[in-house]
Amino acid sequence: MNHATPRPARRVAARLRRTAAGTVARLAGSRSSARATTAPRGTTAARAGTALLALALLATACSGGDGGGSGGGPDQQGTEYKTGTLRVLASSELADMGPVLDEAAKATGVTVRPTYAGTLDAVERIASGEADKGFDAVWLSSNDYLRLRPDTAKKITNETPIMTSPVALGVRPATVARLGWDPAKVTWSQLHRAVADGRLTYGMTDPKRSNSGFSALVSVASGLSGAQSALTGADVRKAAPKLKEFFTGQKLTSGSSGWLATAYTRRTDVDALVNYESVLLSAPEKLTVIRPSDGVVTADYPLTLLTSARPEAKEAAARLTTYLRTPGAQRRITETTLRRPVVAGVRPASALARDPRRELPFPGSRAVADGLLDAYDNTLRRPSRTVYVLDTSGSMGGERLDRLKSALAELTSDFRDREEVTLMPFGSSVKQGEVRTRTVDPASPKAALDAIRDDAGKLSASGGTAIYSSLQEAYRFLGKAPNGKAPSDTFTSVVLMTDGENTDGNPASAFDTFYRSLPAAQQRTPVFPVLFGDSDRGELDHIAGLTGGKLFDATQGSLDGAFEEIRGYQ
Secondary structure, eight states: OOOSSOHHHHHHHHHHHHHHTTOGGGOTTOOOOOOOOSSOOOOSSOOOHHHHHHHHHHHHHHHSSOOOSOSOSOOTTSOOOOTTEEEEEEEGGGGGGHHHHHHHHHHHSOEEEEEEEOHHHHHHHHHHTHHHHHOSEEEOSOOHHHHTOHHHHTTEEEEEEOEEEEEEEEEOHHHHHHHTOOTTTOOHHHHHHHHHTTSOOEEEEOTTTOHHHHHHHHHHHHHHHTOOSSBOHHHHHHHHHHHHHHGGGEEEEESOHHHHHHHHHHOTTOOEEEEEHHHHHTSSSOOEEEOOTTOBOEEOOEEEEETTOOHHHHHHHHHHHHHHTSHHHHHHHHHHHOOEEOSTTOOOOTTSOOSOOOBOOOBSSHHHHHHHHHHIIIIISOOEEEEEEEEOSGGGTTHHHHHHHHHHHHHGGGOOTTOEEEEEEESSSBOGGGOEEEEOOTTOHHHHHHHHHHHHHTOOOOSOOOHHHHHHHHHHHHTSOSTTSOGGGSEEEEEEEESSOOOSSSOHHHHHHHHHHSOHHHHTOOEEEEEOTTOOHHHHHHHHHHHTOOOEESSSSOHHHHHHHHGGGO
């Protein structure tokens, strides 16, 4: 890729800088999963050289000292340690364990106080020492990230698997019938051939922000490379042509399994979802779940103590894990969550197939994982095409505009090769003379990234607030072919940032009419509004709902944090 420092590592460092600035509150919400086994496995975020240095510096800057977690004072969520309460940093999809944990509290006297976060973000908090301050344990879908990182592996102890769920495909029954498949016998090679022939399309979560996405990426790479042991760089290179073909079929991307499932119901052009079996079986639409017969990657959800936990917290965790692995609790887990039991003799829920699957190998080193992620972002997946519709009205003057410029400058570390980025500032109307479009050239990415930073620095505040007219201009722009390609060859999206209500241009009703008149393909472009300043939540919620987007709240975290979170959906 011609990058002196691996781009995933630079992105991790940038995300940690944002976390250190106070963006943790907005991070809960991405769903993620992976499998922990006895052999070390791959990490989903590249953690080499520069990133490790950044982590060390941030751990010092954020902790103000040793960062121990046993002081008994308020943690970052304003809570204190209490006897009988286990403070757990947990993968967000574990919210469905609520009924089981309520029963566990009655049986053991241990109350779990979860703080939900995406797996990758949780790992960063552990690495930086931040988790030590307010948590006793972590409960991620996998500890694979932690094991491959010396700076995090030493911070955890007593890992106890609680349940499992493999990566699978959920396919519309009509598609399975059209392809003539027996769901129990489909292989990764068959899936690849169907995609390459244009007969199968799918959606999956972003591997950088969701462990289910990374596990899906590893599953495809392992399945198509034929690797029999830990995935190597040579395996990835061997599979690259087939991987490139496979990812031409990805029509949906997301930072959240929940949003992905919702978006899928709107998209009649998408045949399948790649996610964890439990997620697919719980989807709003009935899907035929296919676990490829030649192997899967599986999450085992280990409840894991932090080494900084006080003795009484460790004792409480022991009581809790002992209970959760009893036959009765295991039966309750599988029936409630549609995950698989880990205790012998307990039958999986009736919806779960019984035939076994080989476990596919994970990357054997952090470098292989880094290379796979970099290849996905910059070579394998279809490129992104995004219009940032930016409120630069008079009310944005001063500190608010400074925050916007700073957030955009930070965001440049996240832009991928081949990505087209348009800044479309508006006041009383779109400021046409200031609209700028840059495409990141893989041969020289720095030129475009520097230009975007320069464009952001020149933004100025003036005029009223024409939200809906400006959104219409964004859709018109995206309707044009990018660099000679069909718009369908890219992941397109609109990001709307405004600090106020609509005061100029078209009203909401006119935008609604405009949007519904667009061709079906253009209606698939979502708007991701960012709540900021005095903007109207109702207005922005309506825009997100109409277009199939999602509202992000910068009033609870930070503007750069909201922009960064949206990256998982682009």
